[in-house]
Amino acid sequence: DQDQPILYTREGPAGDERALVDPTTLGGDGLTALDWWYPSPDGHHLAYGTSRNGDEWSTLRVLDVDSGTDHPEAIKRTRYTSLAWLPDASGFFYTRYPTPGTVPEGGENYDRHAFFHRLGEDPAADRKVFGEGRSPQDMLGLTLSDDGRWLVVTASQGWARTEVYLHDQTWRDEPFVPVVEGVDALFLNPTFDGDRFFLLTNWEAPNYRVVSVDPTAPEPSNWETIIPESPDAVLDHFVLAGDVIVTHEMESATSRLRVYRMDGSHVRDFPLPGLGTVTSLDGHAGHPRVAIGYTSFVQPQCAFVIDLLTGARLPISPLPPAAGFDPTAIAVEQVRYPSKDGTPISMFLLRRADVPLDGTAPTILAAYGGFNISKTPDYRPHMPAWLERGGIIAIPNLRGGGEYGEDWHRAGMREHKQNVFDDFIAAAEWLIANGYTSAAKLGIRGGSNGGLLVGAAMTQRPDLVGAVFCGVPLLDMVRYHHFRIAKLWVPEYGSADDEDAFRWLHAYSPYHHVTGGTSYPPTLITTAEQDTRVDPLHARKMTALLQRETAGGDDRPILLRAEADAGHGIGKPLVKRIAEAADEGSFFATYLGLAWEER
Incomplete structure (x- = not known):
């Protein structure tokens, strides 16, 4: 019921809560977001970063936790900062970007170096400790x-x-x-x-x-x-807790928790509430407890503490499902289908259990496929409305993601990127062939790299799709690396400055494969004016080109939704997120034929 999440502290799992950082009080308009935070080892200080309008260019401040007041220093340009406190909390190492005007134009988006700051001293005098002379595209992490x-x-x-x-x-x-x-x-x-x-x-x-x-x-x-x-699971993360190692592993794109002794011998597994995802795992050597964040397709984000000595699980502030939503009425299954080259691809399917498989169900196919990011079970507040009204949601685990290890990731990057699009198109074909939906009833959606995915799918197979939602997308893959922070992505995609990479980028670049006279499906492309990751030019020029070239009539519109005072998505206030979700839902309902009567 507020525009931005608030950071709280609590004395123990069952103690009273106290707000530490409330972004809604900073600016008063809901456009200030809390980007990250790092508590000091003694818990008396908190380094945190806030930004405005979704631009993610954080300003670092230090809060005195006991008094609730900030120290006087403010350090700008601390986007995605990594920070490591000294044991006595007298200072910290941190990363920051250069100030515009101190480097050649465009360089302010790179050269993320590490510095040391002593509390109470002028940040302008902070000592640089790492980064000089290295690649401007280095992304640094710090641990002390x-x-x-x-x-x-x-x-x-x-x-x-x-x-x-x-x-x-x-x-x-x-x-x-x-x-x-x-x-x-x-x-x-x-x-x-x-x-x-x-x-x-x-x-x-x-x-x-x-x-x-x-x-x-x-x-x-x-x-x-x-x-x-492990031959059957990907080791995603680990923490030390007490005298053991607790791991988060992914098996078939779902989470499992395991406990090992310090010599690596397996002790036990901890059961999770269901087919879901561990979103966070925190612990510390010497403390025999771990804190877990957890979600699933039917369970909103929740948190609990596991006592490693007793196995007891203590819940912390679980969020309830949407009002009136019955999770038991939703069938969740995982299937496998062959991609174009025969590679088996796993896919999650969500539907009301009584929805018939007769090819008539409006279906949304959503995926990402890149940057080693895994698409695992995750509750989204807008999903119940679609599922309760007879819609289907399909989420495939495409190559390029991290669900099945680094080989899976590399099979969907650089010269292998077409594999990702083939996997996605094969998912659409499988859904149609197996009676889940039809081409006219199939919507595809993706954001950022996922926007590239649906852009490629709609230009390669416009006949297969009934509607497209393309969020904050990359679409001109020949020139993408010239804008914003996109040089960071060259290791993933390649650069058209290289002759070989130009060939594979141009071969799939959605902007370069819009064909005049083709009847493209109804398409909603979104962007935001303050997006500092993907330049809005991608969405604007693709919209203009599709509007000029499509043979579709008024019943197959090409729409652009441009948001002011927002960025790539991080830090977007609740009111804007609700409005965007409503626009997306009504767009799909209109063009896929979902009955949307009031309930």
């Missing part, structure tokens, strides 16, 4: 050991490669030591346990493994594998 001695920096180049560096803070002026560099793999989640730290990596393990690193001898030849790669 509990005793403050060791600083680990992960430098990611895209979503498939990371380098790791280590610094002994005892010797401030000594250079960082490379732990691993030049290896085409990911090294993530550095987590300290006394005199060693763990890494999650897909190096020589596409489904990931956990390794132990001695910071005094950090060379990979000295690493020890603690939790080996």
Whole structure:
């Protein structure tokens, strides 16, 4: 019932709540969003970032948790910051971007470097500790050991490669030591346990493994594998809790929780409420409890604490489903279908159990397919309205995502990107062939990279689709890398500046495959004026081209929805999210023929 989420603190799982950061009081118009936060080790300070109008260019502030007042310093340009507090909370390492005007035009979107800030001092004097002379596209992550001695920096180049560096803070002026560099793999989640730290990596393990690193001898030849790669599940994340390691793993695109001893031997699994997704997993060495965030297609986001000693599960503020929504009336199943090249693809299907499979059900096919992002069970507030009225929702796990490990991701990136579109088109064909829907009743939707997906699908197979929702999309893949932060995505897509990459990008670029005289399906394309990720030019020029070239009449419109005072989606106030969901729902209902009587 408020435009922005509020950050609360609580003394223990069952204690009283107290609001710490309420963005609705900052600006008074609902357009200020809380982007991220990092509590100090002692819990007395909170570093947090806020931004305006969805632009995600956070300003860092430090809150005194006890008094509820901010320290005087404010540090701008802290978008997506990574931050590591000193053990005594007297300062922190953090990342920030350069100020416009201090670098060549466009450079303000890159060169994310690491600095050190001492509380109470002028941020302008903050010492740069890492990043000088490196690739402007590096995305840095910071981790400090509990005793403050060791600083680990992960430098990611895209979503498939990371380098790791280590610094002994005892010797401030000594250079960082490379732990691993030049290896085409990911090294993530550095987590300290006394005199060693763990890494999650897909190096020589596409489904990931956990390794132990001695910071005094950090060379990979000295690493020890603690939790080996699983043949049937992807190891997504791990935390230390008490004297064990708790892992979040994905098996067939759904979550499971496992507990291992520090030597890697398996202790037990923790059952989850159903076919769902662990959205967060938090713990700390020495504390035998973990906090879990959880959701499913029929369960809104909830949180609970697991006592690792007793196995007891203590719920924390579960959110109720939509009013009047009966989760037991919804059938959730997972099927597999063959893609164009025969690769089996899994897909979730949601429908009311009594909906007949006679090809008449209005169906929304939604997917993403890129950047190692997994599409797993997730409650969306607008879904019950569609399902209760006899609609179907289909969510396939396309190549390019992370559901089945790094090999799955790489099979849908760069020169293999057409695999993603083939997987999506094959899902549409399977739904029609198996009586779930028909081409006239099938809507496709995607946002961002998913907008590219539906743009490619509608230009390659316009005959297969009854309506298209294309949100904040990339559509001109020949020139995309010239705008906003898009050079960060070159490792995922490639760049048309390279001759080979130009060929595969041009071969599928939706903007370049709009064909005059084709009757394109009704299409709703969205963008936002403050989108600092994907330039609105993609949506605008694609809309204009489709409107000029389509042979469809007034019953097959090409529409552009441009939002003011909003960005790529992060930080969008509730009132705007409701309005957009209403427009999308009514668009699909109108053009797919869903009965939308009041209930």
